[in-house]
Amino acid sequence: MTKEMKHISETQMAFRQFFKKRVAAACVGTLLLLYFCAIFAGFLSPYSYKTEQRQFSYAPPTAIHFFDERKLTKPFVYGMKMDYDEVNKRIYQEDRSVKYPIELFKKGDKYKIFGLITCDYHFFGVDESTRLYILGADSRGRDLLSRLLYGSRISLSIGLIGVTISFTIGLLIGGIAGYYGGAIDNFLMRLCEMFMMVPGFYLLLALRAAFPDNFSSLQVYLAIIVILSFIGWAGLARIIRGMCLSLRERDYVLAARSLGLSDFQIIVQHILPHTLSYSIFAIMLSIPGYILGESALSLIGLGIQDPFASWGNMLSDAMSIVKIRFYPWILWPAFMIFLTVICFNVIGNALRDVLDPMLKGEGEN
């Protein structure tokens, strides 16, 4: 094998090996789909996240019919009738006297595309005189599917933004500590340990308490990101520092210094790129932490507030066993969290399998 071939194949091999793992490839597909849906949540969801219909509290998923008197037709739903049973529990029944076809590109609630253009076309929907609850409704008769889609925006973006912030901090602090060593290293590492000593969830609560509780939803969203990033950087910084401690001894670092690069340039341009393979899978494995952190805060009411939706605060509805017993569909957000977390973990582990030999190869230089 010529040297040139060897180089090309290293990166490509890593890619191929990764996608050979079917499950990992499926997880990548799933996540891409989820993020796509989050971006176009307004269009894809039949309703807005806050349109209520109190008389349809906890309505079960609406049945979609494809056959009308044994003939295949356009999908349609029947109207809905609400009644009380002997213990005053609501029961919903189909009202077979009216049929509503499911229409594509239906006009409905207003929403904004990319936060700019106002639009009121939805991918699908039914006539306004009934409701379409594909995954069921919550206590106020809001459509769960719509809320899941809107909620995914928060739950999925918090992971990405949080990880970006905490990795920037972690890489810089780890890089500085490892490159300079000595007293600077000592100070920064003790700082890391302080953060790592406190159990994450209590630190989360303590930090949340430091922010006023009458925050607007945007402020809460930002505060959560800041808090989670604040917790996340320390572990990474320690590992990066260890890698930099050995990387700084490389000849190319001395060479870079002899060319007149500043310490900062050397850390960022010549040392940190060598921690990239590690960082990539570390990022994948730490994103779930942010998603779960947001969910935990929102679940106990300290995070995203109603009527805004996040997977975490949607779950706060499902904290009673009785509700889960009667309205199992309110567990959808839990399923979504589970699915997302699993996907990130599988991808992270697959990446580690693929990148580990490369990391070892690099160490031999």
Added chain:
Amino acid sequence: MSLVRFSGLTVSVMEKGNEKLLLDGISLEISEFSIVSLVGGSGSGKTTAGLALLRLLPVGLTIKRGEITYKDENLLKASSKRIQQIRGKEISMVFQEPLYAFNPVFSIGSQINEVLELHTSYSKEKRKERIWELLDMVGIKDPKRVANNYPHQLSGGMRQRAMIAQAIATNPKLIIADEPTSNLDVTLQAKIMKLFVKLKEELKLSILLISHDLGVVENISDKVVVMYEGKIVEAGDTASVFNEPKAEYTQRLLEVSKFK
């Protein structure tokens, strides 16, 4: 005119509680447009002297006494900002093993570009052309392709040429070459040394050559400095050092190399 002057430079390291002198009061002068060779046995402090000049001594080594002046400016007192301006712009370095001195994850071109970006105000286009020009100057046949290659894709000789191209990128006044050919085979060694002489003439620069190969040293250098255990035992014009060595150590060194 003198370009660089070491006067009484003393470098020490703490070893098991005792202070050990790695350089013991060395004084030498590198004049403009000249090749000065530093020879001596392994561990005699040649590399240490080269690194001290750019203030690149490893952690733990301290400069106890002495001065290093570059064009009458005391480098040991210069601010770190000023030193960064001098490194790579006025004085640059060629290392023994360019495979490790280049960062393996960036292409040759981008690493030469880095120096140009740092020390010149050339436009992006101009830098690109300059990179090709430099690679051509050091005798690389296919500069456009090599600029896009990664260090491990080149042969040892090509890599060393590329490293030299990087070192001369900003028209420095002095190049420190620390055993630049000891990892190359004999024919390549001669070619690289010829290249150094050619560049010295064309670019009007000085070279501080650190080498074990007395044959090469005799051929190309104007002045020779012989070191032994951190001290300079003999210094002078190449011809006089080689023909009438005064110090006993120099005589031994010459004898050993003649038997080779």
